[in-house]
Amino acid sequence: MGLFGGRKTVFVDADILVIGGGMAGCGATYESRYWGRDLKIVCVEKANIERSGAVAQGLYAINCYMGMQWGENQPEDHVRYARNDLMGLVREDLGYDIARHVDASVHLFEEWGLPMMRDPKTGQYQREGKWQIMIHGESYKPIVAEAARKAATEVYNRIMVTHLLMDQSKANRVAGAVGFNVRTGDYHVFRAKAVIVAAGGASHIFKPRAVGEGMGRTWYAPWSSGSCYALPIQVGAKMTQMENRIVLTRFKDGYGPVGAYFLHLKTYTQNGYGEEYEKRWYEDTKALVGDYVDHHPVPTCLRNHALLKEVAAGRGPIRMVTKEAFQDPHKETVGWENFLGMTIGQAVVWASQNIDPKHINPELTTSEPYVMGSHATCSGAWASGPEDCAPADYQWGYNRMMTVDGLFGAGDTIGGTAHKFSSGSFAEGRIAAKAAVRYVNDLGKTQLQVSEQEYRDLEKVIYQPLENYRVGRNEIVAGTVSPSYLLPIQGLQRLEQLMDEYVGGISTNYMTNAVMLNRGLELLTMLKEDMSSMGAEDLHQLQRTWELQHRLLASESVTRHTLFRQETRWPGYYYRGDHMKLDDENWHCFTLSRYDRKTGEWAMEKAPVHHIID
Ligand SMILES: Cc1cc2nc3c(=O)[nH]c(=O)nc-3n(C[C@H](O)[C@H](O)[C@H](O)COP(=O)(O)OP(=O)(O)OC[C@H]3O[C@@H](n4cnc5c(N)ncnc54)[C@H](O)[C@@H]3O)c2cc1C
Numbered sequence: 001m002g003l004f005g006g007r008k009t010v011f012v013d014a015d016i017l018v019i020g021g022g023m024a025g026c027g028a029t030y031e032s033r034y035w036g037r038d039l040k041i042v043c044v045e046k047a048n049i050e051r052s053g054a055v056a057q058g059l060y061a062i063n064c065y066m067g068m069q070w071g072e073n074q075p076e077d078h079v080r081y082a083r084n085d086l087m088g089l090v091r092e093d094l095g096y097d098i099a100r101h102v103d104a105s106v107h108l109f110e111e112w113g114l115p116m117m118r119d120p121k122t123g124q125y126q127r128e129g130k131w132q133i134m135i136h137g138e139s140y141k142p143i144v145a146e147a148a149r150k151a152a153t154e155v156y157n158r159i160m161v162t163h164l165l166m167d168q169s170k171a172n173r174v175a176g177a178v179g180f181n182v183r184t185g186d187y188h189v190f191r192a193k194a195v196i197v198a199a200g201g202a203s204h205i206f207k208p209r210a211v212g213e214g215m216g217r218t219w220y221a222p223w224s225s226g227s228c229y230a231l232p233i234q235v236g237a238k239m240t241q242m243e244n245r246i247v248l249t250r251f252k253d254g255y256g257p258v259g260a261y262f263l264h265l266k267t268y269t270q271n272g273y274g275e276e277y278e279k280r281w282y283e284d285t286k287a288l289v290g291d292y293v294d295h296h297p298v299p300t301c302l303r304n305h306a307l308l309k310e311v312a313a314g315r316g317p318i319r320m321v322t323k324e325a326f327q328d329p330h331k332e333t334v335g336w337e338n339f340l341g342m343t344i345g346q347a348v349v350w351a352s353q354n355i356d357p358k359h360i361n362p363e364l365t366t367s368e369p370y371v372m373g374s375h376a377t378c379s380g381a382w383a384s385g386p387e388d389c390a391p392a393d394y395q396w397g398y399n400r401m402m403t404v405d406g407l408f409g410a411g412d413t414i415g416g417t418a419h420k421f422s423s424g425s426f427a428e429g430r431i432a433a434k435a436a437v438r439y440v441n442d443l444g445k446t447q448l449q450v451s452e453q454e455y456r457d458l459e460k461v462i463y464q465p466l467e468n469y470r471v472g473r474n475e476i477v478a479g480t481v482s483p484s485y486l487l488p489i490q491g492l493q494r495l496e497q498l499m500d501e502y503v504g505g506i507s508t509n510y511m512t513n514a515v516m517l518n519r520g521l522e523l524l525t526m527l528k529e530d531m532s533s534m535g536a537e538d539l540h541q542l543q544r545t546w547e548l549q550h551r552l553l554a555s556e557s558v559t560r561h562t563l564f565r566q567e568t569r570w571p572g573y574y575y576r577g578d579h580m581k582l583d584d585e586n587w588h589c590f591t592l593s594r595y596d597r598k599t600g601e602w603a604m605e606k607a608p609v610h611h612i613i614d
Contacts (some may be wrong), residue, residue, distance in 0.1 A: 014193075031434055046223075058378045064422075071613075087243070159181050161190075161227065163177065173448070175448040178455055206506070226550045229242070240590045280306075285306065298585050376419060383408075383415070411429060425476075463542070513576060521563070
């Protein structure tokens, strides 16, 4: 807390404030400078942008690349692909916008030094699959971060942003954000004309399979705490498709990726008895979703569904057949390198469990659900679309601006646009930044007003858990269970358990219904009430507390949306037991929500899905 426990308030004025320095945040920071040569551009990150975000360890493949220079794919193809995978529901305008721009971002990565793999015969980027290209990606994030660092006026690392600030001179306009330095404890007040939220999705809102000492062993980065949803939700931004949580089929316990195995090594899956099982569930799946099961490629959720059914029928575990492919030394090397470049933990798990994939077919499992806007799922904020191709009711201002003036988003933050991945998130950051610069320029000399009362009130709330702990700690002499405060880990485990049991986690085999969801909401409300009694031992725990606050709000949003959509649109991601079938007649639409922080009420509505690509 600084010398003698004092806490400084640091004021930062910016034209554009980028919250989160992951893929989308780095793209936004880079592009803000391109269009806003004289603007003050500030990027604020809770870790260090050098190795932060979901790409921190590196990646082995860039999963979104059209290859337009070689005529491989066109943006329209990608929209069709994402639409198919998401069972018909994507924002085609936003997806098209990313697809038409993403290649240029990948070319920049190469120019900045990212080693790309090339096909020795054609010289083209080595394809892993139709959309994926292979890279030597251990340094992917530092390379991208360097571009952002050079573009930013200032980068503030180690600042956990907790709340957005609103303009006092105009309703529904953002004016900055506040947070605290997780190392020094200093309070930071950022005043900005435009804010771009790029703070990643949410892991650890559902109980993970690995608990206790293994709780960090999740597929999604454990530090992704739903800030990208909570920050806009708190200020009344509309959210969309928050029920569309994602469940991943991955190698058991290490969650190593399976993409390269399926697509490049041509491995395949079998049940515990060495049988093919997906075809067995064709009729069952067709009864639930109709013709969607006949689409090619089979939507990701439906492949999960077949796996889950097979295991529930008592024929697990499901295994990846690696023994054949790994007899080829080249494929064996690629298989291992695939982990060493990005998920070292999987190689360690196999070593520790005596699994040599050359001799043993490793088990697969399904993860607990996560909330993301950039992977094979599309939860996030409802954003205005590009002027040249967004239908009129998807446009109310600047591209990627949310329903709050001056508040933009990219990557996991923005809803309706699945399959953007690392490259698409970076490209979307650039798209949002270009629009944000125009917004700032259009504001001209307009002055925004930040209320001192507001940020001082927030300061009290933000640091209160330290005080709760300091006072309450005296009531106990040992142990961690206190009569007057709740530790962040205790709150987190309570949240995870209730989401798991009532909102469709692993313990119910992803099953829920209206009765369970309503009970879940009651328990969430009780947890919310208890959040004023959080105790934080130090700054690290204070960060955990605010991460929990963000996870909690994101969880409530997920629960409300899941309750609102009365169908099972994505079997394999979750099931509404009281509405087991996909219902295109009533639910071929987006779900939208808006939270009113004054009343605590949520307003739900439907929005039409416009198909602009044939
Ligand atoms: C396990 C996994 C594997 C993947 N594999 C691939 C792959 O092989 N190929 C591919 O192309 N894509 C892959 N992706 C997708 C890719 O990583 C994401 O699409 C991309 O990182 C999303 O970008 P983002 O900026 O929205 O989020 P992130 O890159 O996660 O960045 C979010 C940033 O916000 C910061 N932040 C969060 N909260 C706050 C706060 N309150 N205050 C300040 N800062 C905050 C975080 O520290 C982080 O730096 C994978 C994703 C995961 C999770």
